[in-house]
Amino acid sequence: MSSASLSSSSPGLRIAADVGGTFTDVAVFDEDSGGIRLGKTLTTPSSLIEGMNHGVGKAGADFADARLFLHGTTVAINALLERKGARTALVTTKGFRDIYEIGRINRPEAYNLFFRKHQPLVERALRVEVDERMDAAGEVLRPLIDTEVEAIARRLLEEGVEAVAILFLHSYRNPDHEIRARNIISRMMPNAFVTASHELSQEYREFERSSTVAANAYIGPHVTRYLSEADRVLSGVKFHGKLLIVQSTGGLYDAAQARRECIRMLESGPAAGVIGTRELCAVIGLRNAIAFDMGGTTAKAGVILDGVELTANQVMVGGYAEGLPIQIPMIDIEEVGTGGGSIARLAQGKSLRVGPESAGAVPGPVCYGNGGTEPTVTDANLLLGRLAPDLFLGGEMKLDVDGAARAMTDQISGPLGLSVAEAADGIIRIAVTQMANVVKRVTTARGLDARDFAMVAYGGAGPLHAVLVARELQIPRVIIPNAPGHFSAYGMLVSDLRRDYVRTLFARLADAPFDSFNAIFRELEQRGRDDIDEAAPERLDIIVKHAVDMRYIGQEHAVTVEIDSGAFEARDIDAIKAAFDAVHNQRYGYASNDESAEIVNLRLSVIGVIAKPRLAPLDAAASASADEALIGVRPVEFGVMGGRLETPLYDRARLLRGHRLTGPALIQEYASTTVLLPGDVLTVDQMGNLDIKIEVQP
Known part of the structure; x- marks a missing residue:
């Protein structure tokens, strides 16, 4: 991959590394020459940063020459999904210890007798109440008593708690009690990870805020250790530049913020791929696209609509039925446990199942020859002839066709009375159906028609399956970008520094307090500018985006509407209402121009624009023949x-x-x-x- 030169005040190398479940992808951008070099290596679960260092070496680069290291990782989401986080306590307002477990009483499958509700990350015995209370206006009803918090901290120390989440009622309006409690607990538990809800979200809905801060605490020690190990290794290889982490919004934030706000990096790798798709669409003049990413463990999908990535303000990690809500802004990404390493097995009644369990990097698919024993999607593609056994990773890894065939015969085709090819084809068709359903969840479920979009397919396994998924959904066009196996790492190179803020403020649009709105926006913008100035490697141009969450009066849930700041300055109620009606109509298929609306939340994004690599066009062929x-x-x-x-x-x-x-x-x-x-x-x-x-x- 090559690019035109990029001007910079202090040129050097910009290294991006995307650590997946199977492979670690590295893209190195040379700001002097304008070239991009690539490296790929198997992920090393025992020491992820060592695998990245190996990948950088394969790209012909050295950390010592880099001024920026951009990193996306699955370490946060894996700790959450695999329930391998810390022993965590939740400190909350008296009378509200059970809101985290009660939740919303969602019953997605009303007639499923075996339905299971979500399982909290914090056991009930470690959910501790404090006799304090704020009202919805942020006024103190019951003051916080410091000695009560100190006694709680002593108890948690005795319980061996590693992380503490603090959630007080209405702290989104007034965080004073949370701040005091956090300071006390941090002083008395210096080795614990302590986090308060207002640091992550100043948005109403106590259950969602409880779930978010609990998740941040649960993964906090694990992520902190990981980033500390990264610092140690980077120091050892003489890296003296800036380490920036990819957020779930696709924006970058510095490692110090990532240590405090770990939950913001849940979907860092997949988000970077969507940002790469957005930039590709801008280059080739494509307005609407589905970003389809298939790696070794999962397949993901996001959407670019009118040149902008679709975002969500809340996601259910672990699925809608049993998942836990995380209330932070992130790119709207759906995923399924179907990747190249997804294992195919016969379930009860000899029904064929594919995933969600993956062979990962160790032992990997059978054909890798690293000890894998169960056939996977990659093995099926090899047996169908779609992978060349002597050309995998440029010939660096020879694939074992005979081993894959034996595993397929013994475990799938033999018991089913099929040929090896028929069994392998069945595995691929099941995987494709599962991936098509993911694409539907980000299109059809959002009121969009997949047939109106092109699909941009990437990830090591994306180009293998993209046309099959496209046919399933009648998508007329598929685009495979340069170096698709490294595309998420490339997406990091075109990402910007970003900070997102939300502030709950209920107001009817007809008599909206625009002076208050504009004052809040100015405050949040200044915070964002200060944060980006601190994290940026150099002075950056700033873009500010304004949005509001709105609903018709009487509705429970709101939709997010991006609004030009001029509409607030001009107090243009009609323009704001028209924008809301349009978004509501797209999402739900109807709008009511005459119905009154209200504003629920104010949102502001501050983006520090980093100079982007510019790819050079290819030479023209003498003829169409290849x-x-x-x-x-x-x-x-x-x-x-x-x-x-x-x-x-x-x-x-x-x-x-x-x-x-x-x-x-x-x-x-x-x-x-x-x-x-x-x-x-x-x-x-x-x-x-x-x-x-x-x-x-x-």
Whole structure:
């Protein structure tokens, strides 16, 4: 991958590393030459930072020469999902210790007799009450007694608590009691991770705020140890630059903030991929796109609508049925446990299941030869001929076809009375259906039609399956970017520093207190500018975005509406109401122009714009024929879409702008393989992207 030069006040290397469940991807941007170099290595679960260091070496770079290290990791989300966090206590207002467990009493499956509600991260015995109380206006009803908090801290020390979450009623309006309690507990428990809800969200809804601060405390010690280990290793390799972490918004924040606000990095890697998709769309003039990311462990999907990534203000980590709400801004990403390493097994009644358990990096799929014993999606692709066993990772890792075939025969095809190819095809078809459902959750469930979007597919396994998912959903166009196996790492290189704020303030739009609105916006903007100035490696241009959460009077839930700041300065009620009606209509299919509305929350985002790498266009091909990129022909099984076909294999590095291919075909590159189905047509665009027109069935 190459790029045009980028001016900088202090040029050097900018290193980005995305640590996934199976592979660690590294992209290194040289601000002097404008080039981007790539490295990929198996993730090292015992020491993730060591795996990153290895990947940087494979990219021909050195941390000692870098001025910025941008990092996205699954360490936070994994600790939460796998329930491997710290022994945590929740300190809350008297009478409210059980709101965290009671929740919203959601019953997604009303007739499911085996339904299980969410399981709190904090056991009831460690949910401790304090006899204090604020009212909804932030006025003190019962004062906080310091000696009571001190006694609680002594008890928690005796209980061996490692992390403490503090949630007091209405602290979003007045955080004074939370601040005092945090200071006392931090003083008496100096080795504990202590966090208060107002530091993460100044938004109403006590259950969601309880869940958010509890999750931050639960993963806090684990993330803090990880970042401390990263500091130690980086110091050892003489890195003297700035370490920035990718947030779930796709923005960057510094490591000091990441230690306090760990919950903001839950979806850091996937979010960077969506930001990369947004930048790609801007370059090629695409307004609407589905970002589809398939790696070794999971598949993720997000949406770019009108050139902007869709965001959510709350997500259910662990799924809607049993998950825990996290109330912070993040890119709206849905995911499923279907990746290249997802294990295929026969369940009760010999029904075939794929995932969510993954073979991960250790032992990995059977074909990796690292001790894996159960067939995976990667093994199925190899047995169908869609992966070249001698070209995986540029030939660095030879794949074991015979081992994969034995595992498939013993555990899947033999018991089902199928051929190896039929069993492998069944695994892929099940995986594709599961991934198509994820795409539906970010489109159809949001009132969008997937057929109106192009799909940008990346991740090591994304190009293998993208056209299959597109056909399932009748998506007419798929784009495979340059170096798709490193695309999330590339997304970090085009990310900006970002801080997001929310402040609850209930007001009817008709008599909205615009003076108060504008004062709050000015306060939040100054906080954001100060935070970014402190974290930035240099002086940055600032972009400020304003939004409000609104609803019709009488509704319970609100939608977020981005509003130009001029509408608040001009007190333009009609413009604000029209913007709300449009968003509500898109989300729910109706709007009421005559119905009164109210504002619930004010939102403000402050973005520090970092200079971006600019990719250079490819040389033009002499003709549309891509014969010069042909490196072989191999038999590939396409199942119901064509059966077993002799399929040409092309080297992507040799494809030039204007080259055109008609499926079936395989396009091979270092960290990925693109599958072109019979009837699909691929054109290489001026930036080197593979632009595929899908033969959609009516």
